[in-house]
Amino acid sequence: MLPATAAEALHGLIRVRPYGWLASPLPTLPAAAAERLRAARDQDHADHPAADGPLEVLAARATATVATLGDPPAAVLKLHAATPAYDAELLAYALVGHCPVLPHLLRSADASRSLLLEHLPDPVDWAAPAAPAALVAAVAAIHAASASLDAASAEALEAFRLDHLAAAPAPAWVSDPDAWHTALTLCTRAHGPAHIPVGHLDLKPEHARHRRGDPAVCLIDIETLRPDITGLIDLITLPAVLRQAGRPMPGPDVRELYRAATARHGAAWTTNDLRAALIAYQRATGLATLSGLAD
Known part of the structure; x- marks a missing residue:
């Protein structure tokens, strides 16, 4: 088989x-x-x-x-x-x-x-000027959330730290192990070795919501999230979500919004490292497109 x-x-x-x-x-x-x-x-x-x-x-x-x-x-x-x-x-x-x-x-x-x-x-008003940036900020906040795990959860999930994932063989679904480890190395440079690289949110325009009276974007239906995928897959998904919401943005603009949003949570992505990580992730996984994010 x-x-x-x-x-x-x-x-x-x-x-x-x-x-x-x-x-x-x-x-x-x-x-x-x-x-x-x-x-x-x-x-x-x-x-x-x-x-x-x-x-x-x-x-x-x-x-x-x-x-x-x-x-x-x-x-x-x-x-x-x-x-x-x-x-x-x-x-x-x-x-x-x-x-x-x-x-x-x-x-x-x-x-x-x-x-x-x-x-x-309340659904997000996608016509609002700040809506795309608010969505990217929400995704970045989730990617950074593992830094605030309580001690018991952090211990239970220790095997998914970037340093442990980088030292382990690439998963079976990865087609280019060298590219996979390049992506993990670049993620480690940005987030640190103890980071747990959560990713694979079920991102869709209808899954972006508001609390009453709060302009911040919230996300629902997160059960697809995994602690071994990295947030790069969500960044790669964001341009498509914005197109579906009627707010298309050039890939480099989405990438820079994400880089700035993760920096507010302590990540140290540079533009060159983030581009290189996206390219390595695409090679590792066989994704057909990066939607211009690496341009």
């Missing part, structure tokens, strides 16, 4: 499986999904202030179902069909859930594989 190509591996990090793989798929009819969500709410989240309010189903999928709680909505209840997906979201919040540009995880580790998150009601 042939191994997956690097590009396939990057696009399949969350292991998209064929329909029917779930042992216990969730109901996809809204009424049945609402019943399951109410059961999870009553079992594990009955003490939340919004638990007595209305429950409105936002999505009913076999893999996960989502609803808001309260009127106006105060929390988002998310129920997972499979333990690995639930654990992946818990891992993402363990890594960066304390970051101020993410919704707050209100409760976790319950019997029903459900998460209760702060509700972020």
